[in-house]
Amino acid sequence: MFIQHFLLGLFLLAAGVVSLKYNYQLVGITGNISWVEKYLGAGSTYFFFKMLSIVACIAGFLYMTGLASPFFSWLLSPLAVFFPKPRN
Secondary structure, eight states: OHHHHHHHHHHHHHHHHHHHHTHHHHHHHHOOOHHHHHHHOTTHHHHHHHHHHHHHHHHHHHHHHTOHHHHHHHHHGGGGGTSOOOOO
């Protein structure tokens, strides 16, 4: 199980780094995203892909090291008030 987490996390991290490096070519292949351009301004498709790439790098690293579950538990813990655990 550890090898699967490690390899998938490494793949996600590598995909994030590659998409960060080749951001201009990625936008050339996919084209502009109209709703991003509409709400964030002209040229923000590049920014959107860069932020998505950085999130992929961070998520890949967290998943690869096994820290994804504790991190998201900590991040989403304020929402536990709205979703109480069911009683048995």
